[in-house]
Amino acid sequence: MRSLILAAAFTVAASAAFAAADEPIQPIQPAKAANPAMVELGKKLYFDPRLSKSGFISCNSCHNLSMGGTDNLKTSIGDHWQEGPINSPTVLNSALNLAQFWDGRALTLQDQAGGPIANPGEMASTHTLALSVLQSIPAYVAEYKAVFKSDKITVDGVTKAIAAFEETLVTPNSRFDKWLKGDKKALTSDELAGYELFKDSGCTACHNGAAAGGNTFQKMGVVEPYKTTSAAEGRVAVTKDEADRFFFKVPTLRNVELTYPYFHDGAATSLTQAVDTMGRIQLGKSFTKEENAKIVAFLKSLTGDQPDFKLPILPPSNDSTPKPTPFNK
């Protein structure tokens, strides 16, 4: 009896897997934290504004896990309220990206994590200062030692821990994923029609894979040029190859209902506008109002499980901790 049930379960699972395998978008897999202690340390660091010069800006300020892993601003606010040059991409499912930042200048989450800390326009600290802050806090030193077997906190360890935490920030179980896995009632007929339109129109040429994006660099403005006031040049800034001008990492569409505004310049305030622009400049298509609405309905089915953990409590500074200097230039 038991083997019969198992065999039946296997058949259902296999057929669902087969169905999903035919689709250009694949289900998000739940995270397996290889090192829970490292993840816990990384979570604290992710929420700790003492990694910034001001003591006010943490990773979570611009990649806010209460808000789809973004700040929901056109471009971000940096130290001294500086206006950022580019839209903050979501940290959710960022482990699935082929590289980090819009231009892919960091190959890994660990490479990425060190950037904003020392960027004068973002957290405006230095790695030396941030490390001396952490090293002064006994609870951080103890937690670090338990994870990395060393008393000396390094940038390598800090960024490794932040990356380990970020790797857990995947969002399985969206309604679309349930549909992919065989639950045919998980999507409405409009959402399903939107998905078919999304595929038939060629959107999946770029937005494919588990993250529905994030796995290639593509030119912004294939059919007609994209008009923007943003100075961002895209991938050419990394490769120095003019052929890569205005090539950006294709953003993930996972949780896209939460990650507004859209595009590298944050210029599209709504999904309707984003779908319309993408259709025109990437595919040479003008979606009707009804088509656009169906695609938007599909996109909203991509919202998965959001971060689910307790607010971290940070260990306090002490007399020897370097003080934040929010109002010094």
Place this chain on the structure above:
Amino acid sequence: MRSLILAAAFTVAASAAFAAADEPIQPIQPAKAANPAMVELGKKLYFDPRLSKSGFISCNSCHNLSMGGTDNLKTSIGDHWQEGPINSPTVLNSALNLAQFWDGRALTLQDQAGGPIANPGEMASTHTLALSVLQSIPAYVAEYKAVFKSDKITVDGVTKAIAAFEETLVTPNSRFDKWLKGDKKALTSDELAGYELFKDSGCTACHNGAAAGGNTFQKMGVVEPYKTTSAAEGRVAVTKDEADRFFFKVPTLRNVELTYPYFHDGAATSLTQAVDTMGRIQLGKSFTKEENAKIVAFLKSLTGDQPDFKLPILPPSNDSTPKPTPFNK
């Protein structure tokens, strides 16, 4: 047998209660959330930066629940990186205060909650704008309706919900409270000596009650004037009575290890410095290095249970939601 055990338990509890009743500082009682749905709504609002003009500053930005309910800055950072006029007091145990703000200008947590939202130097929104943001978000409207039985979100409801959440932010079970309740091993001999010194020196004249403060206004600089560059006038700003100049609400000492820097101007960066200054200007006492260290050791035993809940996930904005304007003046 059962009644004997109960009687014995009663005797122990009663004797501990009696012991605690003799002390000028009383144990913090755990919160009883009268309306959990209202608390949940208030928690989301507390973490929602869309209550600010910029979309970047939430209640939690300056009263960060990961960091003792403060920002650990001398004075806070407001909209456009404005330098705040006064140190952000902790929200932890703030329900125990006789009034809110350093000058007590709000009588209740609900009165307080509306202030920063519309303060041009803080969150820089208006109540009208903040309400129109919330009213545009169906999930907020539904949650609000479930709590307040109304489709129309009002300032009264929003501030009531935030206050209901804040009332849960009490911190019982500090080692000092365990000692108060009869666990004589909960404090070290230095901590206990510090507490005796704290009482004998007269600190408990102001720092008493469950919050070890928060229940009176007192003059900053009783024995000798307090030197500061802060323009804050204290309670006179509210009462218009010159006798109240430089009278401030006595801050709670609960979790004081976490709520640095100290005083209304945030000028004392360490507990050592704060104890030294208080001794001199309030009590005319110069504590020796050893005495100071013992009092500091006692103060660090006042850290209780920190906030213990899941990071709230906020409902997304939509096309009709007024957009944040972080870079407009």
